[in-house]
Amino acid sequence: xxxxxxxxxxxxxxxxxxxxxxxxxxxxxxxxxxxxxxxxxxxxxxxxxxxxxxxxxxxxxxxxxxxxxxxxxxxxxxxxxxxxxxxxxxxxxxxxxxxxxxxxxxxxxxxxxxxxxxxxxxxxxxxxxxxxxxxxxxxxxxxxxxxxxx
Numbered sequence: 001x002x003x004x005x006x007x008x009x010x011x012x013x014x015x016x017x018x019x020x021x022x023x024x025x026x027x028x029x030x031x032x033x034x035x036x037x038x039x040x041x042x043x044x045x046x047x048x049x050x051x052x053x054x055x056x057x058x059x060x061x062x063x064x065x066x067x068x069x070x071x072x073x074x075x076x077x078x079x080x081x082x083x084x085x086x087x088x089x090x091x092x093x094x095x096x097x098x099x100x101x102x103x104x105x106x107x108x109x110x111x112x113x114x115x116x117x118x119x120x121x122x123x124x125x126x127x128x129x130x131x132x133x134x135x136x137x138x139x140x141x142x143x144x145x146x147x148x149x150x
Contacts, residue, residue, distance in 0.1 A: 107121075
């Protein structure tokens with residue numbers, strides 16, 4: 001392929017090797033509006049993905065579900081008093097603790113290890129302003145509930 005001349009919207013030659021950063025020259029030549037910001041985020045419902053801050057990176061990224069539910073889990077053995085749940089009362093023995101974050105709320109659930117049913121830990125929900133705190137809340141919950149020695 002040979003070289004091609006690069007011209008601006010007014011037909012004047014563009015500076016050598018400098019692309020049109022906003023796309024205005026190409027838009028003016030075709031009569032279409034200049035391209036706007038685009039998102040690479042994918043959604044199932046057709047709604048545009050929001051943006052979230054990427055701490056320490058100085059940029060934003062597509063939310064693409066980043067604000068949706070998140071969870072952490074760990075196997076625990078509670079002390080002699082077990083774990084009180086809303087649905088079935090006290091559960092004891094080998095359990096799995098799940099810490100969930102959704103819609104600004106963190107909540108704790110337990111299940112008998114490898115069972116299907118999850119139970120809400122009594123008093124185990126609280127507002128959490130930022131999903132970044134999920135790991136800390138989960139670590140604290142495991143530290144409080146995991147008492148294999150009694």
